[in-house]
Amino acid sequence: MMNGEEKWVVGIDIGGTAIKLAFIRPQGEMIYKWEIETNHLNHGEEIPNCIAKEIEKKRLELGLIKGKILAVGAGAPGSVDVVTGIVNEAINLRWSHRYPLQQKLEDACQLPVVIDNDANCAALGEMWQGAGISSRNLVFVTIGTGIGSGIIINGHIVHGAGGAAGEIGHVTVIPVGGALCNCGKMGCLETVASATGIVRQATALVSEASASDDGLSTLYKQNGVFSARDIFELAKTGDYKANTVVQTSLSHLGIALANVANTLNPETIVIGGGVSRAGDFLLSQLNLIFHQHAFQSVKETTVLTLASKGNDAGVLGAAWLAKQQYM
Amino acid sequence: MMNGEEKWVVGIDIGGTAIKLAFIRPQGEMIYKWEIETNHLNHGEEIPNCIAKEIEKKRLELGLIKGKILAVGAGAPGSVDVVTGIVNEAINLRWSHRYPLQQKLEDACQLPVVIDNDANCAALGEMWQGAGISSRNLVFVTIGTGIGSGIIINGHIVHGAGGAAGEIGHVTVIPVGGALCNCGKMGCLETVASATGIVRQATALVSEASASDDGLSTLYKQNGVFSARDIFELAKTGDYKANTVVQTSLSHLGIALANVANTLNPETIVIGGGVSRAGDFLLSQLNLIFHQHAFQSVKETTVLTLASKGNDAGVLGAAWLAKQQYM
Structure with a gap:
């Protein structure tokens, strides 16, 4: 680690087939990226926990202190209410109508979370680094x-x-x-x-x-x-x-x-x-x-x-x- | 005057036939509005001075102190560069290409000025009060x-x-x-x-x-x-x-x-x-x-x-x- 003080964020892209995750530096450099299969069990209710476990596993694997990861951003396929953090509708996932993704991820990850629609996230990604x-x-x-x-x-x-x-x-x-x-x-x-x-x-x-x-x-x-x-x-x-x-x-x-x-x-x-x-x-x-x-x-x-x-x-x-x- | 401390702004809508002016309270109430014919003399170079004279005349007529009027906003028909305050092109007026309207109005009125395209101003007007x-x-x-x-x-x-x-x-x-x-x-x-x-x-x-x-x-x-x-x-x-x-x-x-x-x-x-x-x-x-x-x-x-x-x-x-x- 070049700078002991530097915090990282986690970027997540939730898709119908796979969930992509990455640890990302403040300047936009992707340090680690990986993906897991989307868990459709229990109407997609396992997804927040799967994500939290993956982040924790990778953190330990890399020997990072808990405070290293500052926050999580997640893109979901569907109509997202960014004010309430609710996914109104995500046809390719099996979530209930009006799924409180932000809250569920915050509870699972014990980190602050922000969510948006996946195309919006891709737009921001291309603006930031693309x-x-x-x-x-x-x-x-x-x-x-x-x-x-x-x-x-x-x-x-x-x-x-x-x-x-x-x-x-x-x-x-x-x-x-x-x-x-x-x-x-x-x-x-x-x-x-x-x-x-x-x-x-x-x-x-x-x-x-x-x-x-x-x-x-x-x-x-x-x-x-x-x-x-x-x-x-x-x-x-x-x-x-x-x-x-x-x-x-x-x-x-x-x-x-x-x-x-x-x-x-x-x-x-x-x-x-x-x-x-x-x-x-x-x-x-x-x-x-x-x-x-x-x-x-x-x-x-x-x-x-x-x-x-x-x-x-x-x-x-x-x-x-x-x-x-x-x- | 209900409140001695209240400042007003001037709204101006520059058109090819007429220039509309109004003294407007911070809440959006129009106190005085009037219009003058657009002066096309000297390639429209008289317009900033005409506007300044009108504002001053109305101010004196109403017995307002100089500091009562805080700033001027003006809409112009054409392509406006709001960063530089320049009107790139206004076909219905006779200004030269790239006319520095904001600067000219500030010099003439001795007040801070902001300009934008006339349709943009109308959009803001409908949002604010319409x-x-x-x-x-x-x-x-x-x-x-x-x-x-x-x-x-x-x-x-x-x-x-x-x-x-x-x-x-x-x-x-x-x-x-x-x-x-x-x-x-x-x-x-x-x-x-x-x-x-x-x-x-x-x-x-x-x-x-x-x-x-x-x-x-x-x-x-x-x-x-x-x-x-x-x-x-x-x-x-x-x-x-x-x-x-x-x-x-x-x-x-x-x-x-x-x-x-x-x-x-x-x-x-x-x-x-x-x-x-x-x-x-x-x-x-x-x-x-x-x-x-x-x-x-x-x-x-x-x-x-x-x-x-x-x-x-x-x-x-x-x-x-x-x-x-x-x-």
Whole structure:
């Protein structure tokens, strides 16, 4: 330990499959990170204790004094009321409606705890140590099975009146005739630009013309299924149908992001999540559409970029919250 | 004077035709308000002196001691850099590019000055004393010749990286085949939902079928021109064509506002400007579309409402800025 006085915080990212944990220095350096399987027993009631045990185990393993760890920050997948520390709804976990996560973690860990939504934590992580470093205004959009986002204005997460700010996945992009979204609306961005949306459109396209021997149809005939990643890979090789799907998705995504930028003019819009692994191929095409639809002074000052902290963004941002609140 | 110790601030709203001024108490009560014609002489260089003279004249008229007025807040139409106090561009005034309004007003008035964009000031005015009272998160949208907006998050105006936040008038609502906007883009909200946009669409509709004797066509034949107000009035009487135009406009506006709400989930979205005078007719139709496109928890917590401070919102908000900064 270089400085006997330095305190650390713990960043936690609670997911439906795994819980990520990290001991993090005040400057943002991750000292130790590890993950455990999410314990779904007893309606997820074991989770706070599992986390507390992990922190304690790691502390002893490293020979740290008890006071070394100052506080815990945790991100949870779902709608979080940051004022009360309650998770209103977390579909991928089995917690009861309105689960008092902050209190449960404080009781289990005997440490001060702060919680927020996982996308918000990832946004903070990218602002603190990632692609949005030095941005005070940042929009983080994570594109995977669904589309989530975290919005930071003047260095603080925007939660909104009902904790529902950042539902960029549910902006309407197809006002008439769009597909039904999980949220109950029609034509949401998520229905066309998430991994699920991309696969849905590709499946519709190959089903239309089963006799075709293009790359996308061939892949579908071979496997009976494909992933968004497959579709991007095919698009990169120039496959016409795969490109049609990718173009449609990126067109809706690019306009939606330009409209967010026209509204908020953040320094940075950071794209993360599984779909962002399509990398520069995605970013360059997205930038073309974004620049077409962003207001002149917005396009001069808002930059689209890919996330750089990957799966670490969530624990970093959660740790940042703990640091801000308790250090 | 009820309290000899109480200080007042001056709120100013600089427009292309008139400059509005008001002496305002710390609680937001407007004591005196008046307006003067905008002096365009000498490339608008006379404006700061005109304002200073008006304040001094009114102060003497009321027999107030010099120290009674603590500070000045001013809203200007255009892109304002609030950090440097410079108006980058104000098309309706004749100021040079990058006009140092704050410094010029401070020199002329010998008082501390704070400036911001006029729509931002109106947003603050509606938050402080108007339709958004008690909201900490509020979006103000003013619909007149153009569409402007001011966004307040956690009680503070969002300016964005390049001072271009709030360009809701320039979100793309018609991705393909939209009309050319003044900003150089195509299919902006302003092209369909501003007064100008409404008239443009109505004109196109009556020009298509000149033989028709519906209300809208008849009005056009009589006068060779109509206003957005005429079109709303006709729509209220049930005129089919006028309703078609109004429906199209409100549909785009309602979706755009729902998307802003899905992004920011403010307590209140306040609709002001000339078009908002269509009142409940506008609001009820807009609400239908808004509720169709707002995410469930957003529609439960974000309220659409009409502005209540009308032309006073700008001076009130400017005064609020002066109060916040200097009181």
